[in-house]
Amino acid sequence: MEQKTDYTTIAEMTNGIILANFEKQPLVREGTFQTESMLECKMKDDLISQGYEDVSIGTSEELLSNLKIQIEKLNKVTFTDDEWERFLLEYLDTPNDTMIEKTRKIQEDHVYDFTFDDGHLQNIKIIDKDNIYNNYLQVTNQISQMGSHKNRYDVTILVNGLPLVQVELKKRGVNLHEAFNQVHRYSKESFNHENSLFKYIQIFVISNGTYTRYFANTTAQNKNHYEFTCEWADAKNKTINDLEDFTATFFNKRTLLEILIKYCVFSSDNILLIMRPYQIAATERILWKIESSYQNKKYGTISAGGFIWHTTGSGKTLTSFKAARLATNLEYIDKVFFVVDRKDLDYQTMKEYQKFQADSVNGSKNTKELKVSIERQDNKIVVTTIQKLNEFIKRNSTHDIYGKHCVLIFDECHRSQFGEAQKNIKKAFKHYYQFGFTGTPIFPENSLGADTTAGVFGTQLHSYVITDAIRDKKVLKFKVDYNNISPKFKEAEMEKDYDKLKKLEKKMLLHPERIETVTKHILKVFDTKTHRNEHYTHKQKALHGFNAMFAVQSIEAAKLYYEEFTKQQATLQEEKRLKVATIYSFVANEEQSAIGEIADENFEPNALDSSGKEFLDKVIKDYNYTFKTNFSTNGDEFQNYYKDVSLRVKNKEVDLLIVVGMFLTGFDAPTLNTLFVDKNLRYHGLIQAYSRTNRILNKVKAFGNIVCFRDLENATRDAIKVFGDENSINVILEKSYDEYMYGFTDKETGKTIKGYEELCNEILERFPEPTGIVLDKDKKEFAKLFGELLKSENILKNFDEFQEKGSIISERLMQDMKSVYVDIREEVIKNNGGTNSKEIKDIDFSDIEFQIELLKTDEINLDYILALILEKSKEHKDIETLKDEIRRVIRSSLGTRAKEELVISFINESDLTSLKNTDEILTSFYVYAKKQKEKQIENLSKEENLKNDAKRFIERSVEKGFVSYEGAELDSILPPTSRRHGARETKKQMVLEKIQKVVEIFVGI
Template identity: 25%
Template sequence: MIGGEKASVQNPIIKYAVDNGWEYITPDECLRMRQGETGIILREIFEAQMMKLNPDFMDGNIINDLIKKIENIRPTVEGNREMWEYLKGLKTVFIPYQNRDRNLKLIDFDNVDRNKFNVTDEFSFRNDRFSTHPDRPDIVFFINGIPIFIVETKSSQLLNAIPIAMEQILRYHKEIPELMVVLQSFQITDIIKFFYGPTFNVSDNTLIEWKRNDRNFEELVKAFFDKSMVLKIIKDYILFIEADNEIKKVILKTHQIRAIDKIIDRIESKDKSRGLIWHTQGSGKTFTMIVSARKIILDPIFDNPTIIMVVDRNELEQQMFENLKKVGFENIVVANSIDQLRKLLIEDYRGVIVTLIHKFREMMPEISKRENIYVFVDEAHRSVGGKFGNFMMGALPNAKYIGFTGTPVASTHGPNTFMIFGRDDPNGYLDKYGIIESINDNTTLPLTYKIAPNHLLVKKEILDKEFLELSELYGVSDIDELNEVLRKQVTLRNEMKNPQRMDEIAKSVAEHFKNNVEPLGYKAFLVAVDRESCVIYKKLLDKYLPKDYSEVIISPYYNDDEEMKKYYHSEEEERELRKRFKDPSKTPKIFIVTDKLLTGYDAPILYAMYLDKPMRDHVLLQAIARINRPYESQGMKKQYGLIIDFVGIFGYLKKALLFDARNLDDIMFAIQNIELLKERFKNLIEEMKKDYLEPLKGLERDKIVDEVISMLKASEQKRNDFYKKYNELKDLYEILSPDEFLRPYLTDFKDLTSINLILQKLFGNKNLPYLEFSRKTADLVKNNTIPENIPVITKTYELNAETLKKIMEKKGNTNEKVFNLMITIRDYIEKSLNESPFLISIGERAEKIAREFTSNQINSEATLEELKKLVQEILEEKEEQSKKGYSKETFAFYYFIKQKDLKDPEDLANKFMQLTNKYPKWFSNPTQEREIKRFLIKELMAKNYSAKDSTVIIKEIIENLKKGIKNGQR
């Protein structure tokens, strides 16, 4: 299906929706029902459905009040949550004649067919704050007259189609938040892939690919816009989370939705009582647990159940309780002791119980024989296989058990996660979301590691004897268990805590952080062997970094001396430190830890882990999973998590990860030696040098830009290949720099960066020299000590008659003249649009000429002549603007009138100026705008233009004028 965006993507989506039972409404009919471009609700449909769903109290006055409330909800994430609460039926409405509040139903979630499903395209909307030209989302989906989903479609042939669609969604949030606050989800697609995400929490990190067993595009679209699925998304799969005094909106990913469906099926099963959800670390298991629990609690079929959320650490117990509270659970209690847990079970508590696995110790057998008890075990690879698990299952013999883990244990000698939770499934698990799949989905990131110099590593014989070969550490799954074993290994700990070694490591960490991590805007963990080492490292780091850069996070211990107690933090202080750590603009930048925060703490800004603690198996994977979270901020996008290994564990990675052979290949794929990245950088830059730099060898510098344009102008595919390779090369450079390894490649990398800049300036829509570069690449471009063969273009010419003459007389090929003139025009218009909004029209014509040139529709000579005419026109119009003395808006109107070759342009311009004085808020007031249009249409008709022509002309001129003023940021 090849063709334009509308024909190949937009129209098929509407067809598939109609096949699914959605009713299509034309844009004109939609506009009529909304009563104009500022309306949001399809009023006729909304009124009929409100009467149908709320028959015993609804009337016209209440409906009008509801429409006003919905169309005036605060355009913020708080407002978006309020709208979601309306949709879910969590809001009431006051009924005056009954003098009471009644529950309000906007959607019938129990009876799908009682709802009205509509879809439209080219949805023209503008708000009351700006009477600008309207935004036009491609497709909007409605339920009962309320817009629910917005779809942006792009052609598959468009380079960077998905990022461009994302920019469009972000623009809608800025320009028409009144519409976006009602919508609950957005979808973007280029027909190759289909993505969705939550409104009011939009970023690459919240963008989710919709996957359904490798179905084709039609099946994907129909599965997503299935009417029952849409209701599930609204009712079950959207969450609003309050964390750090901030509301975040979450929409579940496809693997979470899939797992929840399987969990509910297993809970309903008559002959199966257990299930294992094997989802890799960092993929959102907590939300999967919480939403599953909420569905069970709210569904009458489960007959007022009890759900027991089992964790195995105090910190995780409180964290689970907080997470449940954040999503609105009410019947929830933490069992703070063995006695309290026993009491809750004896008294037949209904709701959610959060508890530690250890609190089942010595629990009496068959304390409850109820069947509607559902036990969700977090980190199911740990203590469940021991005596505490036996006590739990003996106490609740008829309960159903669902285990959740990213690192199952497959031991033949001890606990086996698959045997405990996976016995009802042939593969040993109910659902799996593996590391490779997670990385491919950008749910988690791959990890790369670098081993420290040999003189800082633990001696191999000591590491083997006192760690790698210890049988009691095989399959270790708990960090307290690991700590207990390490505490006994005196030789190992003494070597690691050698003062000279620790000082050298602290110095190395400080230098690496300043050069490699801080310039990228990220943060780091330093993981020490024990609590005392944490304090020592803090003192040492303070020698090499500002004191506020680092903080120790450790648990108190009854036997600590006064020196250790200096580094304690109260719960409130630690909470504040955790919050500050997630903020790129605040300190601390490095947390020094030994066990705290190595499980459960989620800080996507965490990029580097300096590892000076022997770890293995599940404990190692849990710890390093802290750095695998995607993160994007201020143009920086995290590509990897980085581990600097000061122990030497990663030199024996297979030996350290022997706990589960079937997971080992995936893990090894996800954790790469940084030397592999260097090899990839070397191969990629050599490949690009051959393809793009060698053809430029021997050319004079003034011929190089021309040759770059000639080389890459002819083929869009060749340009796309360059962009793809260069972006990968740039990401690798950011990760590796600074490193001696890069020295031989710096000139070539700078030359390729220059080519990229030339292409962006000519083929891009804006002149943005450094925005796409992060700090390291931008610094290299600006660094004159690195030689280059290709001119680094960092500024444009001033646009004047002398400039035009210089460009035209300059020796060289016409291509280079086109380039210089094009970017000069772009730069001038961008800088001058605020004072000269008439330039919006010339800018659009310039871009049209550029597109025709780059797509080979016109040759370079013709392009140069067209651009030359534009420059001359700009100079002439600027001179006339100065002479006329009009306001910038009036001169723009005068210019557009002249472009239409209308009679008496000065007379019309003077009348327009008088009108804008009479209606000074015309730009933000639709009523005043209508008055100006009405008067001007009459003026044209008085000059013998037809009513139809007059209306079309004035409407187009006013829209162009508003577009110019808007882009110039009035």
């Protein structure tokens, strides 16, 4: 393998904010006991010693007063009281501004044209992005703010008086999830209440002294999990965990301001993203390389560039996007080309660049558009495809752009970047600086003896490889199943020789019996692999579970498998059927540049043979019927089909996508957790394909599932060795069934990890009657043990052996355990919320992490419960026994607990014997529930004397599943209430809680 770069020298030369090689301060005693208060005081003292001003602020009013002083100082102005009130009203604290609007002001609209009372107009900025040292940093703690609850915040970092960073601390030894959960509780209770300046928070930092993480303040549901918090690190990806070390580095004044100003991205979807340390390090390396190459006149040579090796799934596109944008700020750079492969120019990339600079994206075949974009004087960035840029060069042998200083950034430097286009670019451009991003570089081992990534792009500037990403929990491990489900085809499945494979393809690998057997196996294991609960409807499965791709060897294989899925699913009930789609195309490629290359596919279906195109037409017709669309294989319509398939896979509307080459590289869908493989893969092609499944999403998604129908075991090990090392196999691949079932020793820590069987036996022995647990210490022990059991079971559910063995604990006892587990959690939450809890008051639960997300995978839906009521009533059970059994099932499920009394009252008031089938009991219940909902809304409106449009507001809240506290809607239905002594706020909170109870009962009905 090629020599890796020494980052220490590079980092020192770049003078970047990412340290070259962090050395821990010897005075820091990691693990020393410190209370939360001690951590808070120490952190404040450290920040003050780093140049932060210590300011005493206890209330929202004091925060606002300080803000006025800081904004005046930043802008060298003085506001009269009236002018300040108007500035707040017009811009800084506009009524009904959401958190998103506040973020937009920091990231995009940080300057406001304000007209003073004397008529003069002046630009007022809230943050100085041109000279970061003009910004003023303060630190305070224990600010108190009232929302639906009164909260006190730990440490607040003020930038020009605005609270942009909030730190929440827990004492050493407390689970860090506690701090994360507290941030989310404060977000609901007070951070975002009306006229709160805390809506300006950009970054949250959480720490228990020993471990520290940061994350963006965002409302995006898919980014709001603990899994999206991030560790700080140096250039060698060594994490900086201890709070004192973190404070000295991350909270260095320059570092923090650059992160806020340069290394945040506010996406076109209004999602705030904060770059991870390795992304910042790579961006800094590129900018340094451009600057040093310009100064030393190295431009136009391979020495003026380099490549970034960041593993698939680690966010390369965001890094390359940011590097391209920052390169446009360099005065001597005339143009920045962001170059992608045609099929990678996806909808999201286009949106981001169009937002940054209108008309910057050129994805069509027409080079005239590209020529116009290049020649425009008012834009420095051009987004185009490698194919189109190559065509432009061939048609324009002489052009002014070739003599200008141009940065070329390749989002994925593999495939076509090594061929004719690359040679033409280097020949045409005289003053180029060229950079490539790749998750799977081409090394001598997999290069076919030709070009390598370093040979084309230059030195490796930074790396963040798959072992780094797995260690940091930025991507998941792989669990690989090697299946030989039909022994008569084993010899063909093991064949590696390409020429022999082509001969065996039709005769053996595409044999109707094999196609039938593989399809049957996929349908059998699909719900298990994708965590789809058998009790759910198709809609609920898509909501809670994951989806999958099926990579096949050829277009003919895609055709046969698609037809076989259609045939086998015709006999299934509609709810059991998968929504299957397929996409493929063909275009003559440049010669393969490396071993393991996945054959390139583009938007050229017309190049298919007649049978392939005819079948693709049929597939798209089926797709149009399913999704009420109108695509075809003609021209741009096929590209639109590609985009629509991409979006529906990401939204889990497509359950299984059959592909040949498309979507196996570059496609990012966190909802995918399984790849079925009937295709020979090697080296970078194998890692790229597997990596479609290993994006982080939530706790339920424990790893990427790979189910192979070819013998890829040696190929998998070879690929891991190339892109990791000899010891990477245990890091990248999941442990075996036996290890998870019977336990294992962790090689890093030396700890013995209990297996599922031991956990089950222990909990059965210690808590045979979980509903009888009384003592608080026993509740804590049960919660800890049952949480470990849930995690172990969540992993084992992916193993076929586990499905055959079944659970050790009976279904009835498991229901009781889940019910007790949730009860304990609710008691703890009440206690933490400031309400005295009789049950739990003396035992500290702060080191317990409740695995609620894992409970949701087994939630029982209401339709299943109603069908169960009918079934049990037919067994002629007495009504009390029936109700006890139903209560047990309801309480074991988070989604149905609130509906317990509604269901029980339905049983009490219904003649169950008259209901003949499931449809009848469902209809009867939903009619009953609708009447009860109307009755409860009417009673609530009368009790609280709500205004006339209260019914509409509550109905809408039920539809959404939550009550909106922000905005004026909730206020508008309240009766006239005095604002003195917080009476109106108290009334508002009381009404909100009552409406929320109605919502919890009737949501989904």
